[in-house]
Amino acid sequence: MSFENLGLSVELLRAIKTQGYTTPTPIQTQAIPAIFEGKDILAGAQTGTGKTAAFALPLLQMLSTNPSLKKHRKPRVLVLTPTRELAAQVGESMQAYGRLLSLRSTMVYGGVNINPQIDRFKRGVDIVVATPGRLLDHAQRRTIDLSSIEFLVLDEADRMLDMGFIKDIRKIVNYLPKDRQNLLFSATYSSSIKKFADDMLNHPMHIEVARRNTAAEMVTQYVHPVESGRKRELLSSLIRGQKWNQVLVFTRTKHGANRLTKQLISDGIQAAAIHGNKSQNVRTKTLASFKNGVVRTLVATDVAARGLDINSLPHVVNFDLPNIPEDYVHRIGRTGRAGQKGEALSLVCREEQGFLMNIQKLLKQKISVKEIEGFQMEKSTTFAKKTPEKRTKSQWKSKSRESASNGKRGRFTQTAPGRTRFTQAPGSKKRGVRP
Ligand code: AMP
Numbered sequence: 001m002s003f004e005n006l007g008l009s010v011e012l013l014r015a016i017k018t019q020g021y022t023t024p025t026p027i028q029t030q031a032i033p034a035i036f037e038g039k040d041i042l043a044g045a046q047t048g049t050g051k052t053a054a055f056a057l058p059l060l061q062m063l064s065t066n067p068s069l070k071k072h073r074k075p076r077v078l079v080l081t082p083t084r085e086l087a088a089q090v091g092e093s094m095q096a097y098g099r100l101l102s103l104r105s106t107m108v109y110g111g112v113n114i115n116p117q118i119d120r121f122k123r124g125v126d127i128v129v130a131t132p133g134r135l136l137d138h139a140q141r142r143t144i145d146l147s148s149i150e151f152l153v154l155d156e157a158d159r160m161l162d163m164g165f166i167k168d169i170r171k172i173v174n175y176l177p178k179d180r181q182n183l184l185f186s187a188t189y190s191s192s193i194k195k196f197a198d199d200m201l202n203h204p205m206h207i208e209v210a211r212r213n214t215a216a217e218m219v220t221q222y223v224h225p226v227e228s229g230r231k232r233e234l235l236s237s238l239i240r241g242q243k244w245n246q247v248l249v250f251t252r253t254k255h256g257a258n259r260l261t262k263q264l265i266s267d268g269i270q271a272a273a274i275h276g277n278k279s280q281n282v283r284t285k286t287l288a289s290f291k292n293g294v295v296r297t298l299v300a301t302d303v304a305a306r307g308l309d310i311n312s313l314p315h316v317v318n319f320d321l322p323n324i325p326e327d328y329v330h331r332i333g334r335t336g337r338a339g340q341k342g343e344a345l346s347l348v349c350r351e352e353q354g355f356l357m358n359i360q361k362l363l364k365q366k367i368s369v370k371e372i373e374g375f376q377m378e379k380s381t382t383f384a385k386k387t388p389e390k391r392t393k394s395q396w397k398s399k400s401r402e403s404a405s406n407g408k409r410g411r412f413t414q415t416a417p418g419r420t421r422f423t424q425a426p427g428s429k430k431r432g433v434r435p
Contacts, residue, residue: 006032011100025050027209034205042204046187046333052093064101073124074148082159084109091129110134111280118143132168139175146175158186219342222370225377228349234375236267247315249299257299271297302327318346321355325362
């Protein structure tokens with residue numbers, strides 16, 4: 001299959017060539033014709049599969065071959081993404097693919113001045129790529145008119161739900177015309193995604209390019225057992241010993257990201273942190289320094305790293321394992337993109353073995369364990385040898401309580417037989433509400 005066979009216009013084919021794409025990826029081969037046919041789509045595709053071009057190319061073509069007859073341009077395509085970084089990336093891709101077309105696209109997200117966004121709407125735009133919070137703000141202030149939207153794209157829908165955007169999205173949808181084409185992309189399928197898709201989509205065509213909840217197949221994964229107090233030493237030794245030039249390191253908390261970054265710098269490694277407490281400006285600059293090689297090690301939290309598109313990122317390290325197994329899939333999806341090989345290493349201490357088992361259960365595979373000379377753990381630790389995951393009844397109960405608390409710290413107290421109440425610990429925030 002070639003891009004020419006997908007019925008794309010000369011302008012788009014030229015733009016694709018400039019990007020260096022020669023053949024369409026599986027998601028592009030399947031989604032582009034279906035979108036041209038006007039179908040709603042439910043696509044199981046991870047970041048790195050080429051999903052952005054899979055929706056951007058046909059939408060750009062449909063807009064340009066069927067221009068709006070209205071005098072003032074109102075947005076006709078709305079793309080919702082979970083993070084500012086992803087909105088910026090999708091917006092940049094739209095501009096790159098559509099550079100030979102006379103369409104206008106704009107990115108809309110929080111953390112930056114709202115007025116330039118309002119000015120752009122006033123001048124007229126065709127495509128809006130936005131995060132839900134700021135877009136809803138515009139819709140409620142009536143600074144954007146969403147009554148001409150013909151196409152709605154929900155990109156990384158699973159992550160938008162994880163981040164608590166569902167209410168905002170439902171409110172936004174109320175501003176849209178009922179008659180529109182909907183495209184939903186999600187890396188993972190949970191029951192909440194299925195329900196959301198049922199509500200949003202009209203007889204969608206299902207497209208699945210990676211097996212459900214599987215880790216990117218091009219990624220080699222290893223677990224390095226290590227005592228928790230020696231993780232930083234091991235990381236520095238790996239970065240230096242293996243001469244890594246570009247590595248993305250995940251920590252569970254913002255504080256952990258800051259601390260690790262300082263320690264790596266004191267070890268003589270160029271490192272920088274990216275997380276939700278950093279301003280958009282700093283995040284953009286940090287990402288640019290990482291992409292151009294000034295910063296070798298980028299330390300990130302899950303939410304901040306979501307949507308980072310770094311071509312051929314070779315190494316991802318889980319400094320801490322995520323307590324939500326799906327986050328592992330998202331993390332390692334930062335490498336092994338667009339057919340390139342990648343390596344994902346997890347530094348796992350004794351206390352994290354439960355997380356590891358849950359991850360392996362989700363992946364339905366064991367991750368190879370590789371001990372590193374000089375960092376072995378005491379022999380008493382049988383590392384991830386047990387089959388995941390045989391919990392006793394009471395363990396299941398406490399696990400479901402943990403998920404009922406939605407990642408917040410706190411405790412459950414029994415209020416009546418069979419009933420419990422969750423009291424959030426002071427200062428414990430709901431996970432991932434803001435990137
Ligand atoms: P995405 O899944 O949309 O985040 O895309 C991941 C990466 O693949 C981006 O860097 C794209 O530029 C690249 N890409 C998209 N489509 C193709 C293609 N057909 N051939 C090669 N690279 C592609």
